[in-house]
Amino acid sequence: MRINPFISCSFLLWPTVVLANEPLSAIDWLTQTQTPTVTLEMALPSGEAPISESNLVPDVAVTALGKTGRGGVGLLPSSVTGLPTTLWRASSADVLSQLIEAQDTSELPALQALLYTLLLAEVDTPIDNHTRDDLLLARIDKLVELGALEQANALIERAGVTSPDLFERWFNVTLLIGEEARACDVLATRPSLTRSYAARIFCTARAGDWNGAALMLNTAKTLDLISEQEDALLLRYLDPNLFEHEPLLFAQTDTTPLSFRLHEAIGEPLPTASLPRPYAHADLRSSAGWKAQLEAGEKLARTGALPGNHLLGIYTERKPAASGMIWSRVSAIQALDKAMQANDLHQISATLPPAWRAMQEARLEVTFANIYGPALLHLKPEGDAASIARKIALLSPDYELAAQLGPQDFLAGLAIGDPPRTPTDATARAIADAFHGAGVPQSLSTHLALGQLGEVILRAMLLLSQGAEGDLQALTDALAALRALGLEETARRAALQIMIIKARG
Numbered sequence: 001m002r003i004n005p006f007i008s009c010s011f012l013l014w015p016t017v018v019l020a021n022e023p024l025s026a027i028d029w030l031t032q033t034q035t036p037t038v039t040l041e042m043a044l045p046s047g048e049a050p051i052s053e054s055n056l057v058p059d060v061a062v063t064a065l066g067k068t069g070r071g072g073v074g075l076l077p078s079s080v081t082g083l084p085t086t087l088w089r090a091s092s093a094d095v096l097s098q099l100i101e102a103q104d105t106s107e108l109p110a111l112q113a114l115l116y117t118l119l120l121a122e123v124d125t126p127i128d129n130h131t132r133d134d135l136l137l138a139r140i141d142k143l144v145e146l147g148a149l150e151q152a153n154a155l156i157e158r159a160g161v162t163s164p165d166l167f168e169r170w171f172n173v174t175l176l177i178g179e180e181a182r183a184c185d186v187l188a189t190r191p192s193l194t195r196s197y198a199a200r201i202f203c204t205a206r207a208g209d210w211n212g213a214a215l216m217l218n219t220a221k222t223l224d225l226i227s228e229q230e231d232a233l234l235l236r237y238l239d240p241n242l243f244e245h246e247p248l249l250f251a252q253t254d255t256t257p258l259s260f261r262l263h264e265a266i267g268e269p270l271p272t273a274s275l276p277r278p279y280a281h282a283d284l285r286s287s288a289g290w291k292a293q294l295e296a297g298e299k300l301a302r303t304g305a306l307p308g309n310h311l312l313g314i315y316t317e318r319k320p321a322a323s324g325m326i327w328s329r330v331s332a333i334q335a336l337d338k339a340m341q342a343n344d345l346h347q348i349s350a351t352l353p354p355a356w357r358a359m360q361e362a363r364l365e366v367t368f369a370n371i372y373g374p375a376l377l378h379l380k381p382e383g384d385a386a387s388i389a390r391k392i393a394l395l396s397p398d399y400e401l402a403a404q405l406g407p408q409d410f411l412a413g414l415a416i417g418d419p420p421r422t423p424t425d426a427t428a429r430a431i432a433d434a435f436h437g438a439g440v441p442q443s444l445s446t447h448l449a450l451g452q453l454g455e456v457i458l459r460a461m462l463l464l465s466q467g468a469e470g471d472l473q474a475l476t477d478a479l480a481a482l483r484a485l486g487l488e489e490t491a492r493r494a495a496l497q498i499m500i501i502k503a504r505g
Helices: 093-102 109-120 134-146 149-159 164-177 180-189 197-206 210-222 228-238 257-265 277-284 290-301 308-315 326-342 345-361 365-376 384-395 399-405 410-415 426-435 442-449 453-468 472-484 488-504
Strands: none
Touching: 093 134, 093 453, 109 134, 109 149, 109 453, 109 488, 134 149, 134 164, 134 277, 149 164, 164 180, 164 257, 164 277, 180 197, 197 210, 197 228, 197 257, 210 228, 228 257, 257 277, 277 290, 290 308, 290 326, 308 326, 308 365, 326 345, 326 365, 345 365, 345 384, 365 384, 365 488, 384 399, 384 488, 399 410, 399 488, 410 426, 410 488, 426 472, 426 488, 442 453, 453 472, 453 488, 472 488
């Protein structure tokens, strides 16, 4: 798989260049030169290899829960995120868990980056969560929902698998990424970690004790400890020859990672298109067809769970043998990538507009901008490609440089934190207000006065999601709050994304 030179997957903290209209931070935990903006391409502490690049599974701590609890266990220390260790301390774990569960960052990659930072940060445990794992479980569940399975796996292992709730999540994650051997090994020594007899039977068989697994299955069935679907799948898994001429099983309505894995093991794999995002990982394997890999890659890239460079590698893996739908996107990206590699300005001008339209259709504009934006800054495409290239550059990490090199319009002012005060567009006015005098709304300042920093950030993120959907007052309030908290990078990039991407509809 080719690695594209236009994108770096290394750890980066994007520094905020303080330009016009510098916001006054309401707190002293964050300097203006270090904003906690982290993407999944930076989701491990500096110096550690990405999980996907290693076959080594970290040792799992099986220790008693200490007095400090595990709600603040993380992968990224404060020195990487820029967040204070007191992020969650003054808030209720239940409230934080509910706020994390409610987050929907699917339309704003800037919010996705901030959410990943919060989910992976290593901070103190909330004051009421010393002996429970509520907040940790909520963080893991959100990572899984986003499709960030490797990060969820690492977070669980960092915390230590010491409870049935944590083991259930760990077992499910390892099944989806094909690393269930480690979880089964732990379960063999501590069967009390699971409430699922199906999991115990599967792991027993996987260890080679087929007779023991069959006996356990018979007992579980007699005592009504497993479902009819689990029984049917496990029977076929333990002795496939008995069902050689039997019709295929119907997939259950509520697919679980174990049932998904068992269907695959008995030669009746389930299609992932209609399943939740985490199941898409199964289609990233080389054994999956190219179309399945493409669809899975796009699905995971939309939530930042797949690096853009990985998606580009899938797009450019081979020549499409068909046309229409996803194949048109593949052809458009390949044509542009070829032109970029050749530094052919004429071909770049011709291929950029269809490639951009293709990424708009796929809702992957920012992923696309992260790949090509920095390179396009130093080129001067012709015709329609010129304005498109500028938009792409403004959506990229080099948005401030793009603002300096292009027309000094509203987008340029926004990129440097000083948009014109009275634009004619209603959305632009709501954004401009946040950069010219709007204060933190009372609903957030009250929590801030109580020291509930992480809670305020989460609430501001929810407000910003509402604002992106058309609530202009929420948009102003959210951006003003993020700026007052020192999250200038997030505020600017989110506002740029709303202005540039919202026309997609």
